[in-house]
Amino acid sequence: MTKEQYLNELSLKLTKLPQAERDNAIIFYTEYIDDATENGKPMDEIIQTLGKPEDVAAKIIADYSVNKAKEKPSLTNGLKALIAVLSVFAIPIAAPAAVAIIVVIFALLIAVFSVAFSLIMAALGLYIAVAVMLGVSIVLMFSDPMLGMATLGASMIASGILILLAYCFIKLASVMVTGTSFLIKSIIDKNRKAGVNV
Amino acid sequence: MDVQLKKGLMSTCVLAIVAREDTYGYKITQDTLQLLDASESALYPVLKRLEAQAFLTTYSKEYGGRLRRYYSITDLGRHQLVESKKELEEFKKVIDFIMEGGNEP
Numbered sequence: 001m002t003k004e005q006y007l008n009e010l011s012l013k014l015t016k017l018p019q020a021e022r023d024n025a026i027i028f029y030t031e032y033i034d035d036a037t038e039n040g041k042p043m044d045e046i047i048q049t050l051g052k053p054e055d056v057a058a059k060i061i062a063d064y065s066v067n068k069a070k071e072k073p074s075l076t077n078g079l080k081a082l083i084a085v086l087s088v089f090a091i092p093i094a095a096p097a098a099v100a101i102i103v104v105i106f107a108l109l110i111a112v113f114s115v116a117f118s119l120i121m122a123a124l125g126l127y128i129a130v131a132v133m134l135g136v137s138i139v140l141m142f143s144d145p146m147l148g149m150a151t152l153g154a155s156m157i158a159s160g161i162l163i164l165l166a167y168c169f170i171k172l173a174s175v176m177v178t179g180t181s182f183l184i185k186s187i188i189d190k191n192r193k194a195g196v197n198v
Numbered sequence: 199m200d201v202q203l204k205k206g207l208m209s210t211c212v213l214a215i216v217a218r219e220d221t222y223g224y225k226i227t228q229d230t231l232q233l234l235d236a237s238e239s240a241l242y243p244v245l246k247r248l249e250a251q252a253f254l255t256t257y258s259k260e261y262g263g264r265l266r267r268y269y270s271i272t273d274l275g276r277h278q279l280v281e282s283k284k285e286l287e288e289f290k291k292v293i294d295f296i297m298e299g300g301n302e303p
Binding site: 024025027028029031032034035036038039049050051055056059060063067 | 222238246247250266
């Protein structure tokens, strides 16, 4: 593989990153290879010590995503960090760590699903209540305006709660996913053998 | 070595290397790897983080017909290095004690 091929491939693997981040990494590794070559290292040896472009890219992306999720915790950032971290560390980990990770993911899935299920059920109930009350309030408006207004108010309150529930659900899910990616990263860090890629 | 410990040491090593004189990515990597056993690709994220923390700044300078990015330590970086050295002093006492076979130094 030539220097150009190596850098091209690295750039391709970094397309997920913002342009500035990618340019930064490419500039760094271009200079790096130039300097190594000037020190008399053949390209083969440089690639061997540096690692394959996909491994180098995986490390850059993992670092970027985790930092971004820490800075701005959101569901998408958390998920991105989780995937990036898993893809770097997919390589050499001890069996107990793998088991721990599977258990963590499994537990997370159960937690998310049960929370989601209960929230969806609550939302469904509220939704029906809102629809019924809205209908009733319109009818009541003509016969007993006071009672009609009260029912309309109640249905407004219920729809407010509905929106709040949806918001809580999204927040909760993002916290859970971000938390899991940090948890998995720390499990892997602790279990990795000394000397293997930092 | 513990990964977290190694990461911390690596950052401090890089600060110490750049504190001597402004230098470039390849040189920093080689100097660090003489001390710590890690992969070469581990240095880029460390440098980027130190830059984001404003401990290091970069500038480009022409070298042999091309541009080379030099890293330079900031005042904040020097302050951080002093703090890290204080922390390591504490470690050193413990390490000396362990290495002396648990005898009072």
